[in-house]
Amino acid sequence: MTAQQSPNPSSLRTRFTYRFLRALKELNKHRSATSWPSYRRVKVAADASMAAAVKSRRAWTRAVLRKIRRGHRSPRWNRPLATRELRRKIRRNHGGNPRKIRGSHGDFGQTNELRKLVPGGESMEISSLLGETAHYIKCLSTQVQVMRDLVDLYSSTPTS
């Protein structure tokens, strides 16, 4: 197993691992309770654990946590928007097209694709988008590393 450094109890990797393992334990307990295919439950648990480990410090984690919370509610329920969300909604609708700030250059046409890949990316300004993308990539890589280690460990553990 690749252990690059001694575990820092407050490192992102450690925080994520704790949460993810707890979530997997819960999933195992209620295995037949939900109707989701099990791989999807694992994936959502992984994404949620990472977003929760980072907390709401980042726009992308806020978007992930929002989406997960919304998933637990009835889709028809429209709760009144909080002021900040309302302001953001207005800015989004009246702010024209934030996607191409350099209309004539070819360069930033690709932000459209990137916005779809980064949670919450659709409504970010270009500078925020790039910063959020960098952080998102770092966290995704950590998530993948831990999941890979888990798969290796589970594969090599004798089952009872």
Add this chain to the structure above:
Amino acid sequence: MSSRRSRSRQQSGVSRISDDQIADLVSKLQQLIPEIRNRRSDKVSASKVLQETCNYIRNLHREVDDLSERLAELLENTDSDSAQAAIIRSLLM
């Protein structure tokens, strides 16, 4: 073209980002993408960086999906708590 620019100037609250700021952010992103970092060339266009970034993120998503599937399968077959404990110990030490 000009009409689009004048429309953007009328937007309130949307700050104009300088080209330098964008170039700086793009170069930071560049450092994170293994594809580009390993090529050892400084002359990568912003467009290429964004493209590689998208590819990289898509690959990571695919890996998460694949690993989730494998984990789900493995979880079905692993029931013992002692296995869990051994795993936790290995992961966190």
